[in-house]
Amino acid sequence: MEYRFCGRSGLQLPLISLGLWHNFGGVDPYEKSREIVFHAFDKGVVHFDLANNYGPPPGSAEENFGKILRDGLHTHRDEIIVSSKAGHLMWNGPYGDGSSRKYIMASINQSLKRTGLEYFDIFYSHRYNPETPLEETVQALIDIVRQGKALYIGLSKYPVDKAKEACDMMREQNVRCLIYQDRYNMLVRRPEERHLEFLREEQLGFVAFSPLAQGLLTDRYLNGIPSDSRAARPTGFLHPEDITPEKIDKIARLNKIAAQRGQSLAQMSLAWLLAKPEITSVITGASSVRQLDNNLQAIANTNFTPSELSTIDNIIL
Numbered sequence: 161m162e163y164r165f166c167g168r169s170g171l172q173l174p175l176i177s178l179g180l181w182h183n184f185g186g187v188d189p190y191e192k193s194r195e196i197v198f199h200a201f202d203k204g205v206v207h208f209d210l211a212n213n214y215g216p217p218p219g220s221a222e223e224n225f226g227k228i229l230r231d232g233l234h235t236h237r238d239e240i241i242v243s244s245k246a247g248h249l250m251w252n253g254p255y256g257d258g259s260s261r262k263y264i265m266a267s268i269n270q271s272l273k274r275t276g277l278e279y280f281d282i283f284y285s286h287r288y289n290p291e292t293p294l295e296e297t298v299q300a301l302i303d304i305v306r307q308g309k310a311l312y313i314g315l316s317k318y319p320v321d322k323a324k325e326a327c328d329m330m331r332e333q334n335v336r337c338l339i340y341q342d343r344y345n346m347l348v349r350r351p352e353e354r355h356l357e358f359l360r361e362e363q364l365g366f367v368a369f370s371p372l373a374q375g376l377l378t379d380r381y382l383n384g385i386p387s388d389s390r391a392a393r394p395t396g397f398l399h400p401e402d403i404t405p406e407k408i409d410k411i412a413r414l415n416k417i418a419a420q421r422g423q424s425l426a427q428m429s430l431a432w433l434l435a436k437p438e439i440t441s442v443i444t445g446a447s448s449v450r451q452l453d454n455n456l457q458a459i460a461n462t463n464f465t466p467s468e469l470s471t472i473d474n475i476i477l
C-alpha cells in the first residue's frame with residue numbers, strides 16, 4: 161500500500177480505503193464482513209469509513225465493526241483510522257436527522273457505543289443541512305474534537321460556499337477542517353466544477369466515495385445483472401433501472417481501454433481518480449476479498465496518457 165498526506169496535515173491515508181456502507185450490515189454474513197476487514201488491514205488498507213446509518217438496519221455496520229474490533233482488530237487500534245458521520249435520517253422524531261447540535265452530539269455518542277471505540281479518528285458532518293445555522297453544526301464539530309471524541313473534522317457533500325464558510329469558522333477557533341468527502345468517479349464529475357479548486361486553495365484532503373459508481377464502473381454488469389450484485393439486492397442504493405443500455409455501451413467501451421492498459425475496468429476507474437493530485441484516497445466498497453484484491457492492484461499503474469484521458473472523456477461526456 162502507498163499512503164498520501166491528507167491535505168496540509170500530518171495524517172496519511174492509504175490510497176485505497178474501505179467503506180462499510182454496504183456488505184457489512186446486519187443483513188450480511190458477519191464472517192464474510194470480518195474476513196474482508198481483516199484482509200484489508202493485512203494489505204495496508206488501514207482507513208475504514210463508517211456512518212451512523214450504515215447497515216441495513218441503520219447502525220448495524222458500526223455494531224459489526226465493533227464486533228470485528230473485539231474479534232482482534234482492536235489490538236491494532238493505533239494503526240487504523242476509523243471515520244464516522246452524522247447527517248442523514250437515523251432515528252424517529254426531530255432529533256434523529258438534520259445537523260442540530262442535539263442530533264450530532266447524541267449521534268456520536270451512539271456511534272462510539274456501537275463500535276466500542278473511545279474516539280473516532282475523523283468525524284464528518286454527513287451533508288449540509290440548510291435548516292440549521294451553519295455555526296451551530298460547526299460548533300458541535302469543534303466541541304467534539306475538544307471533548308476528545310474525534311481527532312479530526314470532515315465535511316461531506318457540502319456546497320463549496322458552505323464548506324468554505326465552515327472552514328473559516330473552524331479556523332477562527334484554531335481547529336482545521338481536515339478532509340472533504342464527495343461522490344467522484346469517471347461518470348460523476350461534479351467535484352470538477354468548483355470543489356477541486358476549493359480543496360487546493362484550502363489544502364484539504366479529499367476522499368472520493370463510490371469511485372466505482374457502486375459497481376457500474378467494473379465488469380460486474382457487462383452481461384446482465386448478477387443475482388448476488390448490489391443492483392439485484394432489495395436493500396441497496398443501485399437499482400436495475402440504473403443499469404441502462406446506454407450506460408452499458410459506454411462501460412463496455414471503457415472496459416476495452418482498461419484491457420489495453422492491462423487493467424480491469426475497476427482498476428482503471430480507481431487509477432483514474434488516483435492520478436489526480438487533489439485525491440488523498442478513494443473509498444471503495446467490496447462484497448468479497450477477491451474484489452478487494454483486484455482493486456488493490458490499481459495503484460500499480462496510475463499514469464494515463466493525454467490520449468487515454470481524452471478517449472475516456474469522449475466516451476463519457
Ligand SMILES: NC(=O)c1ccc[n+]([C@@H]2O[C@H](COP(=O)([O-])OP(=O)(O)OC[C@H]3O[C@@H](n4cnc5c(N)ncnc54)[C@H](OP(=O)(O)O)[C@@H]3O)[C@@H](O)[C@H]2O)c1
Nearest residue numbers: 179180181369370371372373374375378389390444445447
Ligand atoms: N459521504 C457519503 O455521503 C457517502 C455516500 C456513499 C458512500 N460513501 C462511502 O463510500 C464507500 C464506498 O461506496 P460504494 O460502496 O458505493 O463504492 P464503490 O467502490 O463505487 O462500489 C462498491 C461495489 O462495487 C462492486 N465492486 C467492487 N470492486 C469490484 C471489482 N473489482 N469487480 C467488480 N465489482 C466490484 C461491488 O458490488 P457488489 O456488491 O455488486 O459485488 C461493491 O460492493 C461507502 O462504503 C461509504 O463508506 C459515503
